[in-house]
Amino acid sequence: MPTTPTPSLDLDAIREFGPYLQYARDMRVDTGVEPDRYVKTHCCFCGQQCGMQLKVKDDTVVGVEPWYDFPFNKGMMCPKGIKRYLQQSHPDRLLHAYKRDASAPSGFSAMAYEEAIGRVAAEIDRIQAEHGKDAFSILSGASLTTEKTYLMGKFAHMALKTSNIDYNGRLCMVSAAAGNKKSFGVDRAANPWSDILGADVVWISGANVAECAPITTNYVWQAREHGAKVIVADPRITPIARTCDLFLPVKPGRDTALFNGVLHLMIENDWIDHEFVEQHTVGFDAVAEEVHAWTPQRTAEVTGVAEKSIRQAAEWWGQASTSFLMHARGIEHHSRGVQNVMSAINIVLASGRIGREHCGYGTITGQANGQGGREHGQKCDQLPGGRDLGNPEHREYVAGVWGIEPDELPQPGVDAYEIIRKIHRGEIKGLLSVCFNPVVSLPDNNYVREALEKLDFYVAIDFFLNETARYADVVLPGSLQEEDEGTVTQLEGRVIKINPAVQPPGDARQDWRIIQDIAKALGRERGLTFANPREMFEELRVASKGYTNDYSGITWERVEDNYGVFWPCPSETPEGVPEPGPQGTVRLFEPDSWNPIAQGAGPFYFPDGKARFNVTEYVGPTEDVDDEYPVILTTGRVVSQFLSGTQTRRIGPLIDHYPEPRIEMHPHLAAQLGIADGDWATAESRRGNCTLRAQVVKTIRPDTVFIPYHWAGRKSANQLTISAQDPISKIPEYKVCAVRVTRAEAPPEYEEKLQPQQ
Numbered sequence: 001m002p003t004t005p006t007p008s009l010d011l012d013a014i015r016e017f018g019p020y021l022q023y024a025r026d027m028r029v030d031t032g033v034e035p036d037r038y039v040k041t042h043c044c045f046c047g048q049q050c051g052m053q054l055k056v057k058d059d060t061v062v063g064v065e066p067w068y069d070f071p072f073n074k075g076m077m078c079p080k081g082i083k084r085y086l087q088q089s090h091p092d093r094l095l096h097a098y099k100r101d102a103s104a105p106s107g108f109s110a111m112a113y114e115e116a117i118g119r120v121a122a123e124i125d126r127i128q129a130e131h132g133k134d135a136f137s138i139l140s141g142a143s144l145t146t147e148k149t150y151l152m153g154k155f156a157h158m159a160l161k162t163s164n165i166d167y168n169g170r171l172c173m174v175s176a177a178a179g180n181k182k183s184f185g186v187d188r189a190a191n192p193w194s195d196i197l198g199a200d201v202v203w204i205s206g207a208n209v210a211e212c213a214p215i216t217t218n219y220v221w222q223a224r225e226h227g228a229k230v231i232v233a234d235p236r237i238t239p240i241a242r243t244c245d246l247f248l249p250v251k252p253g254r255d256t257a258l259f260n261g262v263l264h265l266m267i268e269n270d271w272i273d274h275e276f277v278e279q280h281t282v283g284f285d286a287v288a289e290e291v292h293a294w295t296p297q298r299t300a301e302v303t304g305v306a307e308k309s310i311r312q313a314a315e316w317w318g319q320a321s322t323s324f325l326m327h328a329r330g331i332e333h334h335s336r337g338v339q340n341v342m343s344a345i346n347i348v349l350a351s352g353r354i355g356r357e358h359c360g361y362g363t364i365t366g367q368a369n370g371q372g373g374r375e376h377g378q379k380c381d382q383l384p385g386g387r388d389l390g391n392p393e394h395r396e397y398v399a400g401v402w403g404i405e406p407d408e409l410p411q412p413g414v415d416a417y418e419i420i421r422k423i424h425r426g427e428i429k430g431l432l433s434v435c436f437n438p439v440v441s442l443p444d445n446n447y448v449r450e451a452l453e454k455l456d457f458y459v460a461i462d463f464f465l466n467e468t469a470r471y472a473d474v475v476l477p478g479s480l481q482e483e484d485e486g487t488v489t490q491l492e493g494r495v496i497k498i499n500p501a502v503q504p505p506g507d508a509r510q511d512w513r514i515i516q517d518i519a520k521a522l523g524r525e526r527g528l529t530f531a532n533p534r535e536m537f538e539e540l541r542v543a544s545k546g547y548t549n550d551y552s553g554i555t556w557e558r559v560e561d562n563y564g565v566f567w568p569c570p571s572e573t574p575e576g577v578p579e580p581g582p583q584g585t586v587r588l589f590e591p592d593s594w595n596p597i598a599q600g601a602g603p604f605y606f607p608d609g610k611a612r613f614n615v616t617e618y619v620g621p622t623e624d625v626d627d628e629y630p631v632i633l634t635t636g637r638v639v640s641q642f643l644s645g646t647q648t649r650r651i652g653p654l655i656d657h658y659p660e661p662r663i664e665m666h667p668h669l670a671a672q673l674g675i676a677d678g679d680w681a682t683a684e685s686r687r688g689n690c691t692l693r694a695q696v697v698k699t700i701r702p703d704t705v706f707i708p709y710h711w712a713g714r715k716s717a718n719q720l721t722i723s724a725q726d727p728i729s730k731i732p733e734y735k736v737c738a739v740r741v742t743r744a745e746a747p748p749e750y751e752e753k754l755q756p757q758q
């Protein structure tokens, strides 16, 4: 393909200190224009994957319209989804390949695409020849379609033969995944969201539903309209908490104690479904023994929640006849995140309310493809279909599908943060990143920056030059979601179809083409010559067949015809086992359901068909407060910004909504520190510091401050956070570390940049 010559990219403004980005507000896209066509597809941002229509004119996305028929959101959207169209013709869009160039004012100059691919292949070859296969690593992402994530795993394991691939879901869904696997044997929300309607009690732990899963708010409120009691456990009175019936202001890092305390009361009052526990679970007695010590008084002391409220929560939960429990990163981003998840599941299992209409459980998936992206082989220990890279039988099956010997597959590698540590130690020399911005999103990011500077060679694939890509030797122009097609699996476990609306502009390419171009330039294109994403999906169907995440019965047509298909959806079932309906397995764990692990022995995904109660011993956060660092810092999100902000910090109307990160603190703490609303304040941990304006609000525990993490450089919350990880899931402990907070002078470097340029 011919390459258009270009001047060097004008990145002067994009600097480490509070980057100047160009804002899409300046684009004057006229949303009133009559489009050439409407494309039914889904949002590129969060895991709810709202159905929407893109308005397309002259190969440009010019606006968004509701798609009322899509059943999950019925035309509703949040501010991010409505403004997403401002990315595609954004002035910052990468239209060419770039190389690092010290003589260019921006540090980068454009290069021909083919030359860039050749350079990448040569560096991969060199590094692997000199230092071994594992010396080249990959960091991938869960905003990619499932087809691309499948390709990334295959590229790493089959073409590069490196163990070292992992993904940004390591920062997101892995505690939920591990807890679900240990309790249920399978990792997916157990129920469709329609089961929330009609639940007597809705329990929400550590999820800022209204800001981070906005459409779910509607489900919760509809349940409330029908009389449901809503319980929210969070250190902050979030917007959903303002409308709940019972608020549990849990101290960060204490959720296992809270759930153990609730189970204690359920046992004491005999609010246990004995028949279900007996028939469908194992391990209850050991858990009962563990929670025996969690009296309401002790639970209150540890969690900071009043004894009265704990008793009320246990009573409502214990006596309900239908219920839905959901949680998100608030209980999962911990060094005991998996324990927290299992302790939540324990109160669900004890109630017996799962696998039936209006009786449900679900972890709220974060990224667009946070579900599908964690299933098909881009995790460091995984093969497609949820199979294990360390399991000889699984290796044999997938190797058979790929036409290679099992011995040719590498052994499991290490998690994303450990990849960074290996880079820091000089054990890994090369990195390819796609759809991941670790400089902003990983904890203790001063360490991450040091590591990136040590790389021999780094190539990043993105459509914007994110802050990590600024460390790259070569940047390749990838595709936006609307420039490609494929499937994603949204938070209910429903596989849906992303439809292409426009072509990638300039030299930009669909990400999968770029990966295959690299494989070809390496001379390692065997198995990586797909003509389009549909071919990848067809292979994935076979590669996932017969195991937990079985997609073999799903076709793109079936997805389009049924507003999505829920996995597992086998292409054939044993004699006597009914095929799943047209929408696949909508609800998991129905009493007489069949799955490939239990083979009819019971509804859960273990050989005996029974769910597991897991003993959840309470262990506090890795770094607790002390005299030197007396305040708890917790971090998270705001409604108008998304993740590392690469995308949403470029969309003017979203910036206007929340232009700068602030340190949220209670008036009591603020008074103690002599800080008024709007004053500058410095939060300092053992790892770094950050000076931001204070936002004094009554909606947070007085012992805790909150900083949203969507900003880079000196505004990044991850300068402060700790890289402690859960020993099982390896998720970082974003939700608790210790800081001290002091009043500060305005930091001159970024005072002037408070408001985006007009």
Ligand SMILES: Nc1nc2c(c(=O)[nH]1)N[C@H]1C(S)=C(S)[C@@H](COP(=O)(O)OP(=O)(O)OC[C@H]3O[C@@H](n4cnc5c(=O)[nH]c(N)nc54)[C@H](O)[C@@H]3O)O[C@H]1N2
Pocket: 046, 047, 172, 205, 206, 207, 208, 209, 211, 212, 213, 233, 234, 235, 236, 238, 250, 251, 252, 253, 254, 255, 328, 329, 330, 331, 365, 366, 367, 634, 635, 636, 637, 638, 639, 640, 641, 642, 643, 735
């Ligand atoms: N607007 C917006 N929406 C998003 C995203 C985004 O960046 N912006 N990202 C998407 C992604 S990838 C994800 S993972 C989800 C995240 O969605 P959520 O998990 O809902 O969001 P967070 O803000 O990370 O944290 C949720 C809540 O946990 C609380 N919390 C902190 N510590 C604790 C604790 O120890 N215990 C309890 N019980 N609660 C605690 C915080 O106060 C916060 O209200 O959102 C998705 N949706």
Ligand SMILES: Nc1nc2c(c(=O)[nH]1)N[C@H]1C(S)=C(S)[C@@H](COP(=O)(O)OP(=O)(O)OC[C@H]3O[C@@H](n4cnc5c(=O)[nH]c(N)nc54)[C@H](O)[C@@H]3O)O[C@H]1N2
Pocket: 141, 143, 144, 145, 168, 169, 171, 172, 173, 329, 333, 366, 367, 434, 435, 436, 437, 438, 440, 441, 442, 443, 461, 462, 463, 464, 466, 478, 479, 480, 481, 511, 635, 636, 637, 642, 643, 644, 645, 646, 647, 709, 717, 718, 721, 734
């Ligand atoms: N302190 C703190 N840190 C956190 C969290 C927290 O709560 N607190 N939350 C964590 C969580 S839950 C998450 S999910 C992570 C997210 O952290 P990241 O994954 O690093 O964040 P993203 O902004 O999604 O970065 C993805 C990059 O991929 C690009 N991208 C998006 N879609 C595509 C695509 O289709 N193709 C290509 N080529 N590129 C694409 C975007 O432009 C962006 O530059 O952050 C984590 N970090």
Ligand code: SF4
Pocket: 043, 044, 045, 046, 047, 048, 049, 050, 076, 077, 078, 079, 080, 081, 082, 213, 214, 215
């Ligand atoms: S960000 Fe999430 S809630 Fe908002 S429109 Fe997109 S998918 Fe829907």
Ligand SMILES: [Mo]
Pocket: 171, 172, 173, 366, 367
């Ligand atoms: Mo996430």
